[in-house]
Amino acid sequence: MFYPTGRITIYAGHYGSGKTNLAVNHALALAGEGKSVKVLDLDIVNPYFRTKDSEALFKERGITLIASEFANTNVDIPAIPAAAQSAFDDPRSHVIIDVGGDDMGAVALGRYQRFILREGYDMLLVVNRYRPLASEIPDAVKIAREIETACRLPFTGIAANSNLGRETDPETVLSSEAYTLALAEAMNLPVVYRAVKQDLYPALSGKLDRLEPVELTGKTYF
Amino acid sequence: MADKVLVKGNEALGEAAIKAGCRFFFGYPITPQTELSEYLAKRFPKVGGTFLQAESEVAAINMVLGAASAGARVMTSSSSPGISLKSEGISYIAGSDLPAVIVNIQRGGPGLGGIQPSQADYFQATKGGGHGDYRLIVLAPNSVQEIVSLTFDAFDLADLYRMPVMILGDGMLGQMMEPVEFPEHSDRVLPEKTWATDTTQGKRKKNIVNSLYIKPDVLEKIVLDRYARYAEVEAKEARAETYLTDDADIIITAYGATSRISRNAVDALRASGIKAGLLRPITLWPFPKAEYQRLAKTAKAFLTVEMSMGQMIEDVKLSIDCSRPVHFCGRTGGMIPTPGEIEAKAREIAASL
Numbered sequence: 001m002f003y004p005t006g007r008i009t010i011y012a013g014h015y016g017s018g019k020t021n022l023a024v025n026h027a028l029a030l031a032g033e034g035k036s037v038k039v040l041d042l043d044i045v046n047p048y049f050r051t052k053d054s055e056a057l058f059k060e061r062g063i064t065l066i067a068s069e070f071a072n073t074n075v076d077i078p079a080i081p082a083a084a085q086s087a088f089d090d091p092r093s094h095v096i097i098d099v100g101g102d103d104m105g106a107v108a109l110g111r112y113q114r115f116i117l118r119e120g121y122d123m124l125l126v127v128n129r130y131r132p133l134a135s136e137i138p139d140a141v142k143i144a145r146e147i148e149t150a151c152r153l154p155f156t157g158i159a160a161n162s163n164l165g166r167e168t169d170p171e172t173v174l175s176s177e178a179y180t181l182a183l184a185e186a187m188n189l190p191v192v193y194r195a196v197k198q199d200l201y202p203a204l205s206g207k208l209d210r211l212e213p214v215e216l217t218g219k220t221y222f
Numbered sequence: 223m224a225d226k227v228l229v230k231g232n233e234a235l236g237e238a239a240i241k242a243g244c245r246f247f248f249g250y251p252i253t254p255q256t257e258l259s260e261y262l263a264k265r266f267p268k269v270g271g272t273f274l275q276a277e278s279e280v281a282a283i284n285m286v287l288g289a290a291s292a293g294a295r296v297m298t299s300s301s302s303p304g305i306s307l308k309s310e311g312i313s314y315i316a317g318s319d320l321p322a323v324i325v326n327i328q329r330g331g332p333g334l335g336g337i338q339p340s341q342a343d344y345f346q347a348t349k350g351g352g353h354g355d356y357r358l359i360v361l362a363p364n365s366v367q368e369i370v371s372l373t374f375d376a377f378d379l380a381d382l383y384r385m386p387v388m389i390l391g392d393g394m395l396g397q398m399m400e401p402v403e404f405p406e407h408s409d410r411v412l413p414e415k416t417w418a419t420d421t422t423q424g425k426r427k428k429n430i431v432n433s434l435y436i437k438p439d440v441l442e443k444i445v446l447d448r449y450a451r452y453a454e455v456e457a458k459e460a461r462a463e464t465y466l467t468d469d470a471d472i473i474i475t476a477y478g479a480t481s482r483i484s485r486n487a488v489d490a491l492r493a494s495g496i497k498a499g500l501l502r503p504i505t506l507w508p509f510p511k512a513e514y515q516r517l518a519k520t521a522k523a524f525l526t527v528e529m530s531m532g533q534m535i536e537d538v539k540l541s542i543d544c545s546r547p548v549h550f551c552g553r554t555g556g557m558i559p560t561p562g563e564i565e566a567k568a569r570e571i572a573a574s575l
Contacts, residue, residue: 015257016230016399047253047337048397130228130401132237133264164228164401 002193002210003029004122004157008088008095010109011159012151013126014134014143015045015101018161022126022195023098024054025214031061036093038086041067042108044078045100053218064093080108088115103146110151117153124159124192129179130172137179141186157192158184170203177208226403231395232257234366234402235325236265238373239297241407244323245271246296248285250278252304253337254393255327259299279304283311283324290320291431293418295377299325301393302343303334306351312386313352317433319417319448321380323373324358325389327396330556338556339393341478344533347390348507355445357452359387359459360506362477366400372504374407381412383455390506392529394479394558455508462510463502464517466492470499471575472568473517475538476527477503480559484527487564496572506534514541522575524548527564529557547571 003009003026011019011026023039030037039058041051051058051067058065066087068079087095099109109116125144127134134140148154162176173196184191193212196204201213229237235258239247247262259275266273276282282298289296300308305326315322328343330336343351347360359379363369369391376387419429435441466488467473476484481502491498501517503510518524523546526535532550539548551567553559 015260016228016233048393128228130226132227132229132233133261135227164226165399167226167401 001029002212004124004192006120006122007091007093008097008116008119008121010097010099010116010121010123010153011126012099012106012109012123012147012155013101014131014140015105016131017101017126017128017134018163018195019101019126020049020051020098021217022124022159022161022214023096024051024217025195027058027063027096028061030094030096031063038064038066038090038093038095040081040084040087040095040097041065042080042084042097043100043105044080044108045102045105049218051098057217080111084112085115088112088119099151102143103150106147106150109153113152121153122156122192123153124157125155125187125189126159126161127180127183129162129176130164137182137186140183144187155187155189157190158187159192160194163197168197168200170200173200173204174207226401228399228401229366230257230397230399231366231369231391232327232397233261234369235299235373235389236261237404238370239323239377240265240269240271241404242295242374242377243407244295244297244377245269246289246294247271247298248274248276248282248289248296249298250276250282250300250304252301254329254339254396255299255301255325257396258325258327279307280311283308283315286322286324287311287315287318287320290315290322291318291419293415293420295381297323297325299327301327301329302331302340305343305346309346309351310353312358313350313354313356314433315386316352316356316358317354318431319384320386320431321377321384322386323376323380323389324386326391328390328392330554336556337393339479339558340529340554340556341392341480342530342533342554343390344506344528344530347388348509348537355449357385357455357507359383359385359455359508360390361387362390362504362506363395364478364481364502366395366398367402369395370402370404378410378412379459381415382410383451384417385451385455390478392479393556459505460508460510460512461504462513463504464513465500465502467499467501467517467521469497470517470520471497471522472525472571473499473501473521473523474525474527474564474568475501475503475514475534477506477534480527480529483559483561484564486561487568490561490565491568496568498568503534509537509541511541514538518542518546521546523571525564525568525571526550527559528552529559530554
C-alpha cells in the first residue's frame with residue numbers, strides 16, 4: 001500500500017481530477033487496517049459528486065464523515081461543516097481531507113492552515129492528464145501553484161490518476177506516464193502513488209511503480 | 223491535447239462551441255451548468271473570444287441579441303430558473319430572425335426548485351417560454367460525445383434557418399464525465415449573413431434588426447413567412463434514434479439522460495422475453511412524428527419516461543393521434559427514475575396487452 005500513513009492527508013488538485021474518489025479509497029484502506037478514520041469534506045465548489053455519496057459505505061466501515069449538512073441537498077451554498085475543527089483536535093484519528101477543485105476549492109482549506117501545519121500533513125496533487133485544462137504541463141503547474149497560494153500549504157507529493165473513465169485501458173495509463181514524470185519534475189515532487197482501477201491492476205503490475213488499485217466509488221447514473 | 227479527453231458535459235458544450243467558431247458568450251452562473259461559464263472564462267481569452275459574465279440573465283440574453291444582430295456566432299447558457307428570465311429575450315431573438323444558441327441544463331422546478339437533474343422544462347423549450355408565435359429548434363443530446371456533435375449542429379442550424387436553437391440537457395448530462403473526442407468542425411454550406419448589422423462600409427444600405435411591427439397586416443405577413451421556414455425545418459430536420467424497435471410490442475420513449483436509463487430497462491426486459499424497444503427523439507422540436515407514426519403501426523403500446531410529471535407524453539399522443547395507449551413513468555423534483563422502475567411499469571403494460 002502506497003497511501004501516506006501520516007495523520008493528515010489532503011487531496012487537492014484541478015477540477016474533476018478524481019480527488020473525491022481517491023480520498024474515499026484512501027479512507028477505506030486505512031479503515032481496513034483497523035485505524036480510526038475521519039473524512040473531512042471541504043468541497044465548497046461543486047454540490048454534485050461528493051463524499052456524501054459514500055455515506056452508507058463509510059457508516060458500514062466505521063468511518064466518520066464530516067461534511068456540510070448542505071452537501072448533496074438542494075441548498076446550493078458554499079458552506080463548510082461546523083464540525084470540521086474536530087478533525088484536527090482528535091489526535092487518535094487519521095484525517096483524510098477532500099478539497100474542492102482548483103484554487104477556488106482550496107480557499108476553504110486555508111482556513112485550517114495553522115492547525116494542519118501544527119499537526120503535520122501530506123498534501124497530494126491529484127492529476128489526470130486526460131482533463132483538457134490540465135493536459136499540458138505548464139497549465140497543470142499553474143493550477144497547482146494557484147492551489148498552494150490559495151490554501152497557503154505546499155504540496156508534498158503527486159497522486160497520478162490519469163484515466164478516461166469507463167474507456168480506460170492499460171495503454172491509457174501507460175501513455176500518461178511521461179506526463180506524470182514531467183509534472184513531478186516540474187513541481188519537484190515525488191509520485192506517491194499511481195491510482196489504477198482494480199481490474200486493470202494485473203495488466204499494469206510490474207510495468208509501473210507504486211501502483212495503487214482503487215475502486216470507483218460514489219454515484220453512477222447508468 | 224490527447225485525442226481523447228475526459229470531460230464533463232458542461233465543459234464539452236464550451237469546447238464544442240469554440241470548435242464551432244463561437245467567440246462570444248454572455249452568461250450568468252447557476253448550478254448545475256456553471257462549469258460551462260467557468261470553462262469558457264478560462265478558454266476564450268486563449269482563442270480571442272469574448273467571455274462576459276453579465277449582471278443578470280436578462281442582460282445576458284440581450285447581449286446575445288446584440289452580438290447575433292452583428293452576425294456573430296454567439297451562445298448563452300443557464301439552468302431552468304435562469305431560462306425563465308431569458309425567455310423574453312429569446313422571444314425577441316426569434317422575432318428578429320436571429321441565430322443564437324441557448325443552453326438549458328435543467329434542474330428541478332418550478333420556482334427556485336432544486337439543483338438536481340430534471341426534464342420539466344420540456345413545455346417551456348418546445349412550446350415557447352416567451353410570448354408570441356415562434357419556435358426554437360430544440361436538440362436533446364444523451365451523452366457527452368453527442369453534446370459535442372449537437373453543439374456543432376446547433377450553430378449551423380441557427381445560421382441556416384435564422385432562428386434560435388436550444389440545447390436541452392439536464393444536471394446529469396451537464397455534470398457527468400465521459401471520454402470524448404473533439405473532431406474538427408466543418409460547417410454545412412451556410413447562407414451569407416447579408417442581414418447583419420455589421421458595417422455598410424459605404425457600399426450598401428444599412429440593415430436594421432427589429433421585432434416591432436405596429437401594422438397588423440405587416441406583422442402577420444412576417445409571422446407567416448417565418449412559419450414557412452418553420453415548415454421547412456419540420457420537413458427536413460426532425461431526428462430520432464431507435465433501438466430494438468422492429469419487433470417491439472412496447473415502445474419505451476425518452477430523450478436525453480432518461481433515454482440511457484430506459485435503454486438499460488429495454489435490455490433487461492428483452493432478457494426476460496418482453497419485446498421492448500426504445501425510440502429516442504434527438505430533436506424535440508421539430509418532434510420526430512413520422513417515427514412515432516411508423517412504430518404505431520407495429521407496436522401495441524408506448525411508455526414515455528421523463529424526469530417530469532409528463533410533458534413530452536403530449537407530443538407522443540399527438541404524433542400517433544392516440545392510436546395506441548401511451549403510458550407514463552416519471553420522477554420529478556430532481557429524482558431520477560431507475561431502470562427497475564421503468565421495467566416494472568413495462569411489465570405491468572405487457573401483462574395487460
